[in-house]
Amino acid sequence: MNDGIKWGVPALAIAALGTAGIALGLTAYAHVTSERAVAQASVAAEAVDEEIGDLKAASTLANGQASAATDLAEAIVDGYGDRALADALLADATTAATLVDEAEGVAVPPPVTTDGGVLPPLWVSFGEIMALQGRLAELDEIGADASQQAAALADAEQQLAEGRSALYADAAADAQAVLDASPFATYETRIRAMHAIAQEGDDWYVEQDDSVEGYGALVTASADVQASQASEAARRAAPEYATRGPIEEFARSIAHGVQLDFAWDHVVNGLSSDEWYSGTAQYWYGDGGWGKINLSYSIDWNYTDDINAKAVVVHEVGHVQVVRDECAPIFEGPVFNSDDEVWATAWAIASGYDVPGSGIEAYGRPSDEQIAAAAGCI
Known part of the structure; x- marks a missing residue:
């Protein structure tokens, strides 16, 4: 805030001057006062310009948040996030957008035009001073x-x-509930869901939180967990699982806590079950x-009758042991x-096979x- 433009003529000075001298003195004094007012207004305009710059920066940030909030709230699907939170977020985004629009019209007004001459007439300088006083206000x-x-x-x-954080956290809690209800889902699908819930992880490449x-990745990952749970439940209900399940449990029992997913095929690594025992590990x-x-x-067919079938399982478990800090x-x-391969073979032999x-x-x-x-x- 400025204190206005202060100007005046000392009474003793007026008494000491004649009429012409007084007029000339007033004219000169008014001109000097006008020039000072121009400088004062220039400084004030620069300060206001900085404040407007801060306003534009705040407007840009709020506009980005409003856009991100709108996109998130409008993407909400049933089961992942409270719609009441989404509606509240949309209302806040609308309010922010209004503030952004209002900020667009704020600008520094054009400067007051001054005479710029050597010694303008008194009334010119006086008019300039009044205009500059108004500009400062x-x-x-x-x-x-x-x-x-x-x-x-x-x-x-x-x-x-x-x-946004509250809405995403609510959706993440729903995703966690899906995880908790899907104990048979593969670890591979569970990992993607866990990364989406935490918004971090080796394969999490989303740059902006919430x-x-x-959110799209969270919903997709949760759907994959549910599909995996259904698939695994069906696999475990199949007759073959009566013999394959114990083999998988044996593998887990010697894996020292390393999470394992399993798949079974007639042909593995290009080798047919009609002639070979075969396995792969990643x-x-x-x-x-x-x-x-x-x-x-x-x-599966020969596990209980041939130690070599079991040894293949141990060999494949040996492969994944390298992720352990001890190994x-x-x-x-x-x-x-x-x-x-040398490692997995040595590990299987050291394990007694x-x-x-x-x-x-x-x-x-x-x-x-x-x-x-x-x-x-081991």
Whole structure:
């Protein structure tokens, strides 16, 4: 706020001057006062321009939040997020949009045009001073208004951010309930849902938290969990699971807590169950470490009668052990140099399955040093 333009002529000075001198003195004094007022108005305009810049910045942030909030609220589907929260978020977004529109019209008014001559007539300078006084008052009002609007926009932005967070958290709680109700869903599908709930993880690439993109991923991941639960429940209800289920449980029992998903096929790794026992394993270090094991039907058919069928299972479990903190340094060290097949074979032998099915037939027998090293994380 400025204190206005102060000007006047000392009484003693007037008494000391003649009529012409007084007129000239007043004219000169008015001109100087006008020039000072121009400078004062320029400084005030710069300050107001900064306040308007802050207002525009607040408007941009609030507008982005309003857009993101609207997108999220309009994407809500049944079962994932309270619609009352979505409706409240839409109302807040509408309010913010109104504030953004109002901020668009705030601007610094054009400057007062002054004579700029060496010594303008007294009435010209006086008119300039009055105009500049009005400009200063107008700038004060605009600056105060810009400051108030910026504060309102900041509040609106904060409220929208909190509203988005509350809505996403509510949807995430619904997704967690789906997880809790889906104990048979594969770990692979569960991981994606867990990442979407936490909004972080190795395969979580959504840049903005509480966004419509994240919400879409959350809903999709939860649907995948439900589909996996149904598929796994059906698989476990099939007659074949009576023998395959115990094999999977055995594998889990020697996996030291590493999460395992299973699949069964007639042909695995290009080898038919009519002639071979076959298995494959994939592993991932993230999310506590986990793996996927694919086994041939032939292992199921002969598991109780042929130790080699069981040894193949142990070999595949050995593959995924490298995700454990106790095993990774041994696997990656100079004894194995990250050789997957030698490692899995040595691990199976060290586990007590010193038979061709442990990997010896397919990959050869590891050295005694390697078998001893693998025994370090049995």
